[in-house]
Amino acid sequence: xxxxxxxxxxxxxxxxVTLRNTVAYAVERASAAAADRPVELHFVVxxxxxxxxxxxxxxxxxxxxxxxxxxxxxxxxxxxxIRPSITVDTDVIGVDRYLFSPGDYADTLLEYAADAxxxxxxxxxxxxxxxxxxxxxxxxxxxxxxxxxxxxxxVDRQAKRTVLARAAPLSKYFTVFGAAYLFYLLLSxxxxxxxFTGFVTAAIVSVVLAPVVSGEPAAVRRTGGRLLxxxxxxxxxxxxxxVANLQIAYVVLHPDLPIDPKLVRFQAAVWSDSGVxxxxxxxxxxxxxxxxxxxxxxxxxxxxxxxxxxxxxxxGLERAVRFVFYGRxxxxxxxxxxxxxxxxxxxx
Amino acid sequence: MTPFEWVIxxxxxxxxFFGAVAAIGIVRLPDVYTRAHAASKSDTLATVxxxxxxxxxxxxxxxxxxxxxxxxxxxxxxxxxxHAIARAARDQGIEPWTTGTEEGxxx
Numbered sequence: 411x412x413x414x415x416x417x418x419x420x421x422x423x424x425x426x427v428t429l430r431n432t433v434a435y436a437v438e439r440a441s442a443a444a445a446d447r448p449v450e451l452h453f454v455v456x457x458x459x460x461x462x463x464x465x466x467x468x469x470x471x472x473x474x475x476x477x478x479x480x481x482x483x484x485x486x487x488x489x490x491x492i493r494p495s496i497t498v499d500t501d502v503i504g505v506d507r508y509l510f511s512p513g514d515y516a517d518t519l520l521e522y523a524a525d526a527x528x529x530x531x532x533x534x535x536x537x538x539x540x541x542x543x544x545x546x547x548x549x550x551x552x553x554x555x556x557x558x559x560x561x562x563x564x565v566d567r568q569a570k571r572t573v574l575a576r577a578a579p580l581s582k583y584f585t586v587f588g589a590a591y592l593f594y595l596l597l598s599x600x601x602x603x604x605x606f607t608g609f610v611t612a613a614i615v616s617v618v619l620a621p622v623v624s625g626e627p628a629a630v631r632r633t634g635g636r637l638l639x640x641x642x643x644x645x646x647x648x649x650x651x652x653v654a655n656l657q658i659a660y661v662v663l664h665p666d667l668p669i670d671p672k673l674v675r676f677q678a679a680v681w682s683d684s685g686v687x688x689x690x691x692x693x694x695x696x697x698x699x700x701x702x703x704x705x706x707x708x709x710x711x712x713x714x715x716x717x718x719x720x721x722x723x724x725x726g727l728e729r730a731v732r733f734v735f736y737g738r739x740x741x742x743x744x745x746x747x748x749x750x751x752x753x754x755x756x757x758x
Numbered sequence: 759m760t761p762f763e764w765v766i767x768x769x770x771x772x773x774x775f776f777g778a779v780a781a782i783g784i785v786r787l788p789d790v791y792t793r794a795h796a797a798s799k800s801d802t803l804a805t806v807x808x809x810x811x812x813x814x815x816x817x818x819x820x821x822x823x824x825x826x827x828x829x830x831x832x833x834x835x836x837x838x839x840x841h842a843i844a845r846a847a848r849d850q851g852i853e854p855w856t857t858g859t860e861e862g863x864x865x
Contacts, residue, residue: 747765
């Protein structure tokens with residue numbers, strides 16, 4: 411094929427109910443364009459797997475299966491006439507990056523789009539990685555930062571979306587309301603007024619907070635052990651906090667103020683939302699280190715003294731967090747220093 | 759005073775000490791990041807110790823339970839707030855103070 415530059419379309423895919431139709435739509439668009447130019451269809455799965463996670467092989471396997479299925483569908487949908495001028499590219503991207511918000515996903519997709527010289531992104535209407543919390547700008551908006559055209563696949567979807575459902579399912583409001591009301595009453599004095607104030611408070615709480623309550627279903631099987639290990643962790647953390655606070659008191663009260671602050675960056679070997687949050691907060695609580703941000707390229711830590719940095723890279727906290735969330739086996743992963751993940755941030 | 763009361767007084771005094779450390783730290787340290795250290799950690803410990811002393815003093819009923827909840831929430835929210843401040847400062851492009859930067863350069 412020595413034809414002019416091919417038309418390149420990027421379709422991020424995920425296991426959604428409208429995926430099949432989105433693929434059909436993409437093929438339709440490709441067929442329309444294939445009349446005079448060859449078409450490259452790029453299907454990508456954006457994953458947040460971290461390669462150190464024990465679940466990584468199975469998660470990557472699922473992603474590849476999905477892409478294989480998509481490739482088959484394209485083959486099914488394309489007519490004989492245009493099949494020769496369509497090429498399908500599949501890829502899994504985003505491994506080992508911290509992806510939280512739609513903005514992070516948009517960055518990853520745009521980077522891929524720039525690399526592959528994609529001119530148009532076709533979005534599955536049900537594709538919403540990074541959550542659709544009303545506090546965050548949706549992916550569609552974040553993608554417009556790049557210089558590619560973004561288009562939503564026009565597919566029939568089940569008429570189940572209402573305005574409320576987009577923010578949070580109604581059941582969630584009731585769950586949050588119930589939990590808040592119960593908690594209020596448990597801590598109250600059971601006077602008639604308490605029932606009224608509790609009702610009002612719980613109503614406000616559920617309306618304001620239900621959309622941001624994490625919908626991650628708790629793995630009940632794991633939670634018991636995790637809770638037990640968390641108690642052990644709390645004891646360990648309290649000890650660390652006490653020791654480190656004494657060090658800070660020494661530094662602050664010392665007449666010469668012996669500090670040597672520096673920003674450092676490192677890749678932590680933790681890989682779930684709750685794990686990362688716990689580690690980030692624990693780092694902040696242990697004096698001498700302060701989590702400035704957790705971005706795609708790792709943790710950014712402000713450290714007050716050389717000693718605090720050493721402790722951080724020894725990875726005691728990180729190991730403890732892994733022990734809590736993933737059990738004893740995960741605790742033996744090497745420390746950041748041994749992994750060579752101690753990227754010193756540029757001095758400013 | 760009973761020995762138990764002495765323990766409570768001890769905890770409260772240690773809490774007050776760390777509260778003072780936090781305050782002195784905020785005054786003495788050079789920039790927003792280092793001050794956030796003092797404001798988040800020593801402060802957390804101070805508050806937790808003070809509330810802990812209160813929890814021990816109160817009738818070991820509902821008020822104590824409430825105090826314990828307060829302690830738990832402080833441990834979760836204090837570092838989160840410090841993180842939000844530091845992150846905001848970083849996003850504003852404020853450069854961290856280092857030993858290379860000399861006096862008069864702070865702020």
